[in-house]
Amino acid sequence: MSPRRKADLHGNAPDSSPVALLIIDAINDLEFEGGSRMLTRAVRMARRIAALKTRTSKHGIPTIYVNDNFGRWRSDFRRTVSHCLENDVRGRPVAELLVPDEKDYFVLKPKHSGFYNTTLDLLLAYLRTETVIITGIATDACVLFTAADAYMRDLRVIVPSDCATALTPAAHRAALVHMRTVLKASVRASTSIDLGRGLDRRAATSSLRR
Amino acid sequence: MSPRRKADLHGNAPDSSPVALLIIDAINDLEFEGGSRMLTRAVRMARRIAALKTRTSKHGIPTIYVNDNFGRWRSDFRRTVSHCLENDVRGRPVAELLVPDEKDYFVLKPKHSGFYNTTLDLLLAYLRTETVIITGIATDACVLFTAADAYMRDLRVIVPSDCATALTPAAHRAALVHMRTVLKASVRASTSIDLGRGLDRRAATSSLRR
Amino acid sequence: MSPRRKADLHGNAPDSSPVALLIIDAINDLEFEGGSRMLTRAVRMARRIAALKTRTSKHGIPTIYVNDNFGRWRSDFRRTVSHCLENDVRGRPVAELLVPDEKDYFVLKPKHSGFYNTTLDLLLAYLRTETVIITGIATDACVLFTAADAYMRDLRVIVPSDCATALTPAAHRAALVHMRTVLKASVRASTSIDLGRGLDRRAATSSLRR
Amino acid sequence: MSPRRKADLHGNAPDSSPVALLIIDAINDLEFEGGSRMLTRAVRMARRIAALKTRTSKHGIPTIYVNDNFGRWRSDFRRTVSHCLENDVRGRPVAELLVPDEKDYFVLKPKHSGFYNTTLDLLLAYLRTETVIITGIATDACVLFTAADAYMRDLRVIVPSDCATALTPAAHRAALVHMRTVLKASVRASTSIDLGRGLDRRAATSSLRR
Numbered sequence: 001m002s003p004r005r006k007a008d009l010h011g012n013a014p015d016s017s018p019v020a021l022l023i024i025d026a027i028n029d030l031e032f033e034g035g036s037r038m039l040t041r042a043v044r045m046a047r048r049i050a051a052l053k054t055r056t057s058k059h060g061i062p063t064i065y066v067n068d069n070f071g072r073w074r075s076d077f078r079r080t081v082s083h084c085l086e087n088d089v090r091g092r093p094v095a096e097l098l099v100p101d102e103k104d105y106f107v108l109k110p111k112h113s114g115f116y117n118t119t120l121d122l123l124l125a126y127l128r129t130e131t132v133i134i135t136g137i138a139t140d141a142c143v144l145f146t147a148a149d150a151y152m153r154d155l156r157v158i159v160p161s162d163c164a165t166a167l168t169p170a171a172h173r174a175a176l177v178h179m180r181t182v183l184k185a186s187v188r189a190s191t192s193i194d195l196g197r198g199l200d201r202r203a204a205t206s207s208l209r210r
Numbered sequence: 211m212s213p214r215r216k217a218d219l220h221g222n223a224p225d226s227s228p229v230a231l232l233i234i235d236a237i238n239d240l241e242f243e244g245g246s247r248m249l250t251r252a253v254r255m256a257r258r259i260a261a262l263k264t265r266t267s268k269h270g271i272p273t274i275y276v277n278d279n280f281g282r283w284r285s286d287f288r289r290t291v292s293h294c295l296e297n298d299v300r301g302r303p304v305a306e307l308l309v310p311d312e313k314d315y316f317v318l319k320p321k322h323s324g325f326y327n328t329t330l331d332l333l334l335a336y337l338r339t340e341t342v343i344i345t346g347i348a349t350d351a352c353v354l355f356t357a358a359d360a361y362m363r364d365l366r367v368i369v370p371s372d373c374a375t376a377l378t379p380a381a382h383r384a385a386l387v388h389m390r391t392v393l394k395a396s397v398r399a400s401t402s403i404d405l406g407r408g409l410d411r412r413a414a415t416s417s418l419r420r
Numbered sequence: 421m422s423p424r425r426k427a428d429l430h431g432n433a434p435d436s437s438p439v440a441l442l443i444i445d446a447i448n449d450l451e452f453e454g455g456s457r458m459l460t461r462a463v464r465m466a467r468r469i470a471a472l473k474t475r476t477s478k479h480g481i482p483t484i485y486v487n488d489n490f491g492r493w494r495s496d497f498r499r500t501v502s503h504c505l506e507n508d509v510r511g512r513p514v515a516e517l518l519v520p521d522e523k524d525y526f527v528l529k530p531k532h533s534g535f536y537n538t539t540l541d542l543l544l545a546y547l548r549t550e551t552v553i554i555t556g557i558a559t560d561a562c563v564l565f566t567a568a569d570a571y572m573r574d575l576r577v578i579v580p581s582d583c584a585t586a587l588t589p590a591a592h593r594a595a596l597v598h599m600r601t602v603l604k605a606s607v608r609a610s611t612s613i614d615l616g617r618g619l620d621r622r623a624a625t626s627s628l629r630r
Numbered sequence: 631m632s633p634r635r636k637a638d639l640h641g642n643a644p645d646s647s648p649v650a651l652l653i654i655d656a657i658n659d660l661e662f663e664g665g666s667r668m669l670t671r672a673v674r675m676a677r678r679i680a681a682l683k684t685r686t687s688k689h690g691i692p693t694i695y696v697n698d699n700f701g702r703w704r705s706d707f708r709r710t711v712s713h714c715l716e717n718d719v720r721g722r723p724v725a726e727l728l729v730p731d732e733k734d735y736f737v738l739k740p741k742h743s744g745f746y747n748t749t750l751d752l753l754l755a756y757l758r759t760e761t762v763i764i765t766g767i768a769t770d771a772c773v774l775f776t777a778a779d780a781y782m783r784d785l786r787v788i789v790p791s792d793c794a795t796a797l798t799p800a801a802h803r804a805a806l807v808h809m810r811t812v813l814k815a816s817v818r819a820s821t822s823i824d825l826g827r828g829l830d831r832r833a834a835t836s837s838l839r840r
Contacts, residue, residue, distance in 0.1 A: 076286040117332045119320050321782050362741050496706040530749050539740050542747045
């Protein structure tokens with residue numbers, strides 16, 4: 001939001017990156033109504049996110065898991081991951097494709113938007129992030145809420161259309177249209193995102209703009 | 211803040227309690243300048259907090275660890291606890307006295323106040339908490355910041371004077387005076403807090419006021 | 421969010437009302453691209469909002485103007501109203517239909533959502549409002565952002581479909597569908613909102629739920 | 631907080647300034663218990679603030695009135711000013727010395743801190759302000775709350791000791807000590823603040839730090 005920023009934040013300085021990859025609610029047991037119908041699409045989405053994450057990691061772009069605590073206020077993210085990797089959980093094949101690394105960040109969100117009563121805004125500020133690539137579940141709910149809040153905070157939003165899914169394909173598509181038209185999001189296939197010079201140049205431009 | 215509240219919060223309903231015990235930054239390696247000088251006082255404080263926690267737990271009052279992430283944005287609270295229980299860490303005797311239970315809540319805070327960019331406000335709202343007992347480190351810093359934010363949010367603040375400490379006894383005392391006079395906090399020895407009828411009656415009164 | 425609430429708020433107690441009428445960005449000079457094309461629809465919308473406001477006022481429901489400051493950080497709401505009532509301003513016929521009364525509240529918002537960096541959340545909390553009727557400009561932008569934030573804060577949302585408008589009728593309709601399906605908003609004609617027993621009964625139910 | 635910032639904010643771009651002067655609750659009818667006892671000190675404070683404001687204005691430093699709405703949610707700042715300039719109001723001589731100019735900014739705050747549920751944070755971000763000079767009433771209450779929140783947001787805090795006052799001189803002094811030691815504020819006489827090269831050099835340094 002502003003140029004102010006300390007060299008450290010109550011301790012070690014976090015990394016710095018003009019772009020960050022957000023994975024919303026993908027670590028999810030899918031144990032809700034309609035969860036079984038979206039499973040096939042969710043697994044396909046998870047494969048695409050995993051491939052994208054491999055590419056972004058090579059470019060030094062940090063991954064932030066922004067995940068619901070699903071009312072488990074006493075839990076933490078690692079426990080949610082463990083829960084979703086258990087045998088009898090519907091979302092297990094999705095979670096298995098997206099097991100976090102040691103170097104990933106995570107933010108537990110209590111409600112729909114990743115920015116509401118969480119550390120996400122501050123984390124992005126300290127990472128000096130200006131562009132967020134938003135992925136996950138569901139396109140028209142937590143993904144859209146988070147994208148809207150990112151847009152309102154003057155972050156540039158990229159939504160890879162194959163890296164998000166919703167209860168129905170129609171809801172997915174309508175949310176993509178909304179993000180493209182109202183939130184000025186760049187909506188396109190994950191494989192067509194140029195993580196090299198393309199994003200760099202834009203970051204450079206926005207640096208000049210400051 | 212308001213009467214609105216859903217029956218559940220994205221999942222299982224959390225407990226409900228008019229009073230909550232906050233333990234601020236007590237899980238702390240104390241590896242900062244002045245940390246060694248305050249160690250003796252911090253251990254004494256930890257014993258008092260542990261004794262208070264035993265009493266509050268018997269009255270069904272939940273404990274919320276509100277702890278700095280000390281710049282370790284990739285960490286979670288359980289790792290911070292593990293780190294502070296390691297052999298060569300200065301704050302180990304303090305952490306050992308205050309190891310969290312399975313039923314404790316925790317909130318990772320990125321800055322001084324427990325309310326700043328965290329889930330604490332929402333957690334207290336869903337717990338329907340109206341009174342917070344604030345303890346921990348340091349009386350004139352994170353404890354005071356959190357107490358001020360609690361007061362501004364219309365929460366009643368109790369500060370057990372023997373359950374907080376600061377770099378110097380003078381700073382500790384000055385902060386207690388400030389919390390009593392400006393924040394209208396109830397400042398007294400932890401053993402003199404009547405957790406039974408006293409707090410219940412007040413909670414009942416404020417219920418009627420609603 | 422929570423049951424806590426002081427009897428007063430730094431002064432006189434505001435009114436209390438389980439329902440509030442929000443009018444978003446209707447005091448608007450419409451001097452933006454596409455503004456002339458939406459003028460006819462905006463005037464029709466303003467007539468419906470004015471009629472609704474007459475009815476809600478009779479039921480003691482307060483009106484809150486939630487208005488953009490349009491980058492005029494040194495201005496206040498009364499000046500924005502005066503500006504929009506000037507001769508050569510495109511939005512004048514809309515503003516004339518919706519001139520605020522002495523007893524109306526107003527909240528200046530710097531960005532899209534009425535809740536972002538404003539007093540709206542606190543004002544609704546102190547009014548003990550649980551249901552917001554959201555009207556204004558534009559359905560798929562500031563109205564939708566505000567509705568989403570209201571929903572996330574556990575407020576019940578009613579959107580009278582004839583009391584909002586957007587750059588295009590298609591964008592208006594898509595946003596209404598989104599609010600009905602994702603935000604569980606009650607979307608219907610303003611004349612079909614039963615402000616009497618209907619809303620009262622719901623408020624009573626939600627009181628019991630608490 | 632972060633480098634992101636749009637060239638404009640929903641309209642005209644506001645000014646930009648690395649330093650801003652905040653005047654807290656000085657537009658105040660002083661009609662509260664203890665108000666008459668502090669009147670003489672408040673008038674002296676107002677003279678010093680007025681002199682400081684003359685100097686800061688010459689250096690292009692914007693003034694932001696951050697003022698309580700005193701529970702008058704339907705009011706705006708200009709009405710609060712008018713009220714405090716009325717004949718029979720105790721705080722009139724203070725308000726007369728500090729009547730806002732056309733080019734001053736103002737932020738209505740509902741509670742103690744100027745940052746709590748207000749636009750102040752966003753306004754400072756868009757002004758690119760990194761240093762705030764905080765003045766007003768009362769040193770140990772709204773001035774201190776605002777200073778603490780500014781410090782937590784990584785703003786540099788300057789408190790001119792003669793430009794703030796409290797119910798008692800002892801409370802005033804204790805708050806100054808707290809701001810100097812805990813909030814690392816620069817506390818000194820207003821006349822000794824070097825608004826020229828001193829602040830400029832610091833701003834330059836912090837620019838490099840980014």
